[in-house]
Amino acid sequence: MAEAMHPSARPHWRHARPLAGPALFGLAAAVLALAPWYGSADTLRLLVEFFALVAMAQAWNLLAGYTGFVSVGQQAFVGIGAYALFAIAIHAGVHPFPAVLLGGAAAALAGALAAPALFRLRGPHFAIGTWVLAELCRIAVGNTDWLGGASGLTLARVLRSVPAETRAHGIYWIALGLAAFSIAAIYLLLRSRSGLAVRTVRDNESSAQSVGIDVGRVKFAVYVFAAFLTGCAGAVAYLNTMFVSADAAFTVDWVALMIFVVIIGGIGTIEGPILGALIYFVLREWLADYGTWYVITLGLIAIAAMLFAPQGLWGLAAGRFGLRLLPADTRLVPDSAPEEKPHVP
Amino acid sequence: MIEWLDTLIQGILLGGFFALSGLGLSLSFGILRIVNIAHGDFLVVAAYLGVATVTTSGVGPLTAILMVVPAMGLLGYLLQRGLLNRAIGTSELTPLLITFGLSIILHNLLQEIASADYQSLDAGLVETASLALGPIQVGWLPVGILAAALAVYAALDLLMARTRFGRIVRATVDDPETTALMGVDTRRIYALGMALSMAIVGFSGMLYGIKSSFNPQAGGSQLLFAFEAVIIGGMGSIWGTLAGGMALGIAQTVGYKLHAGWGAFAGHVVFFAFLLLRPSGLFARGNGHG
Numbered sequence: 001m002a003e004a005m006h007p008s009a010r011p012h013w014r015h016a017r018p019l020a021g022p023a024l025f026g027l028a029a030a031v032l033a034l035a036p037w038y039g040s041a042d043t044l045r046l047l048v049e050f051f052a053l054v055a056m057a058q059a060w061n062l063l064a065g066y067t068g069f070v071s072v073g074q075q076a077f078v079g080i081g082a083y084a085l086f087a088i089a090i091h092a093g094v095h096p097f098p099a100v101l102l103g104g105a106a107a108a109l110a111g112a113l114a115a116p117a118l119f120r121l122r123g124p125h126f127a128i129g130t131w132v133l134a135e136l137c138r139i140a141v142g143n144t145d146w147l148g149g150a151s152g153l154t155l156a157r158v159l160r161s162v163p164a165e166t167r168a169h170g171i172y173w174i175a176l177g178l179a180a181f182s183i184a185a186i187y188l189l190l191r192s193r194s195g196l197a198v199r200t201v202r203d204n205e206s207s208a209q210s211v212g213i214d215v216g217r218v219k220f221a222v223y224v225f226a227a228f229l230t231g232c233a234g235a236v237a238y239l240n241t242m243f244v245s246a247d248a249a250f251t252v253d254w255v256a257l258m259i260f261v262v263i264i265g266g267i268g269t270i271e272g273p274i275l276g277a278l279i280y281f282v283l284r285e286w287l288a289d290y291g292t293w294y295v296i297t298l299g300l301i302a303i304a305a306m307l308f309a310p311q312g313l314w315g316l317a318a319g320r321f322g323l324r325l326l327p328a329d330t331r332l333v334p335d336s337a338p339e340e341k342p343h344v345p
Numbered sequence: 346m347i348e349w350l351d352t353l354i355q356g357i358l359l360g361g362f363f364a365l366s367g368l369g370l371s372l373s374f375g376i377l378r379i380v381n382i383a384h385g386d387f388l389v390v391a392a393y394l395g396v397a398t399v400t401t402s403g404v405g406p407l408t409a410i411l412m413v414v415p416a417m418g419l420l421g422y423l424l425q426r427g428l429l430n431r432a433i434g435t436s437e438l439t440p441l442l443i444t445f446g447l448s449i450i451l452h453n454l455l456q457e458i459a460s461a462d463y464q465s466l467d468a469g470l471v472e473t474a475s476l477a478l479g480p481i482q483v484g485w486l487p488v489g490i491l492a493a494a495l496a497v498y499a500a501l502d503l504l505m506a507r508t509r510f511g512r513i514v515r516a517t518v519d520d521p522e523t524t525a526l527m528g529v530d531t532r533r534i535y536a537l538g539m540a541l542s543m544a545i546v547g548f549s550g551m552l553y554g555i556k557s558s559f560n561p562q563a564g565g566s567q568l569l570f571a572f573e574a575v576i577i578g579g580m581g582s583i584w585g586t587l588a589g590g591m592a593l594g595i596a597q598t599v600g601y602k603l604h605a606g607w608g609a610f611a612g613h614v615v616f617f618a619f620l621l622l623r624p625s626g627l628f629a630r631g632n633g634h635g
Contacts (some may be wrong), residue, residue: 070437121620123441125380125572127380139609298449310439
């Protein structure tokens with residue numbers, strides 16, 4: 001897109017060419033991939049939760065931070081992903097591990113079906129519309145006997161034949177793979193020409209239209225891809241607990257969690273949701289004994305962050321120390337500059 | 346046949362409540378361009394305030410309305426002054442996420458203070474007395490709620506169309522910069538607008554507490570019902586919200602009649618049907634569905 005607009009202009013837009021960041025992430029993924037050999041079963045289970053949350057938060061951030069539409073109904077896809085996995089594993093005899101992808105596919109399909117209606121709404125109305133979708137799913141699933149009705153479904157019988165260790169390690173690697181995929185896919189997407197189109201749509205829909213971007217198609221594709229990631233993550237999260245119920249899987253608490261993680265970490269950055277998820281797990285270890293007061297504290301922290309530090313912790317750190325591990329944005333650099341300087345957003 | 350006529354009438358009466366609650370939501374959006382995601386939770390907060398007023402002072406729920414409505418109005422004023430005015434003019438994201446945070450805080454706070462059990466406001470005979478319209482029994486309470494909703498609509502219409510305050514509010518909505526140049530403190534107008542919206546939420550919450558039992562988690566569905574009434578009715582028209590509330594009430598009553606668990610579901614389906622088939626709502630005005 002950039003080259004098309006200014007074929008020979010200088011200075012021009014281009015991506016930073018980082019090496020250290022992606023290398024660091026690759027190293028971290030390799031170290032984490034070996035965790036089954038040095039981590040306890042409890043650690044692995046906690047990490048699965050962490051990875052699922054990272055993938056969900058990346059998806060929410062792709063919507064709100066990069067494309068500019070806010071959803072408070074992502075729990076629809078968490079629940080659909082989880083229920084699709086359970087139903088396929090229980091009723092069709094598919095092994096639950098590959099069924100994670102089918103969970104994501106089911107969520108993507110639901111997103112694609114709902115998008116034409118939801119896209120009639122703008123801004124905050126779109127947000128509440130997505131919540132209606134989640135409620136609709138919750139009621140439908142909770143009243144369907146085939147899906148366990150009000151009492152939910154369990155994978156205990158299906159997974160009985162799989163040895164406990166194989167089960168724990170398999171789920172762990174799937175979760176790690178999903179988190180790594182969500183980070184890599186969004187990073188590569190945003191650095192591609194499509195990524196530039198996505199951000200142009202966020203910044204100004206009519207100017208995006210005027211440079212030839214098919215705004216409707218971009219929004220649809222991003223929404224469906226976010227639904228896919230969230231569906232896979234929901235499937236993984238409930239594969240981890242082996243039990244799912246409609247009230248738990250379709251609760252608005254899921255999206256509250258995604259929002260908290262993204263806002264605290266830093267919206268519109270890829271590093272932010274990872275940092276936010278880390279902070280969330282630390283806070284939970286410290287404060288979980290305080291019950292509802294702990295949730296209230298998280299809410300207050302998020303509101304304070306929105307008002308006083310809307311760029312989040314990663315944004316603050318990046319601004320102060322010039323940190324940029326996975327820069328996915330384009331910026332204006334003079335043609336002659338050998339390498340760009342750290343930049344304050 | 347009579348059975349379906351009965352369903353239709355019950356639906357319209359239920360719609361009176363949705364129309365009133367939807368009015369609070371559409372007013373805050375119309376004046377402040379803020380969609381208050383904590384709308385349903387504030388409604389439930391008002392019902393709990395009603396319970397607290399009734400138990401501490403011994404007055405009946407209908408008298409307690411006179412105390413809860415101004416209290417909620419004051420809360421709205423302070424909320425706008427202390428918190429939401431900071432978010433006006435920033436991104437669309439900020440007020441949305443701040444009210445979402447408030448929603449999470451409020452229902453957890455209610456759970457901490459009042460426990461997760463169901464409660465209700467007992468208004469005595471009003472709740473059970475009914476009147477026979479030929480073969481159809483109509484409860485006095487739903488009739489009263491519908492009448493109250495219509496009265497609030499009429500009063501708000503007069504306030505906006507005929508008074509100086511209404512003119513200033515309309516000017517602020519149309520062009521805040523010029524209105525401020527004319528010497529109007531627009532931030533105060535926003536705060537008064539929120540106070541008005543929250544007073545209506547307070548009134549809806551008291552009626553809600555009298556007509557049904559509630560717990561701290563009830564706010565989410567109440568937000569969605571009010572929102573559906575606004576969208577089905579068509580944005581930008583308060584009388585549209587009245588019609589939207591009725592349509593939603595009928596949809597839910599018919600759904601409930603077909604299967605007891607599916608009342609709210611039928612309302613959600615009708616909402617999606619409207620988005621696809623008539624996105625500008627029943628009473629479209631101006632450039633529509635915003």
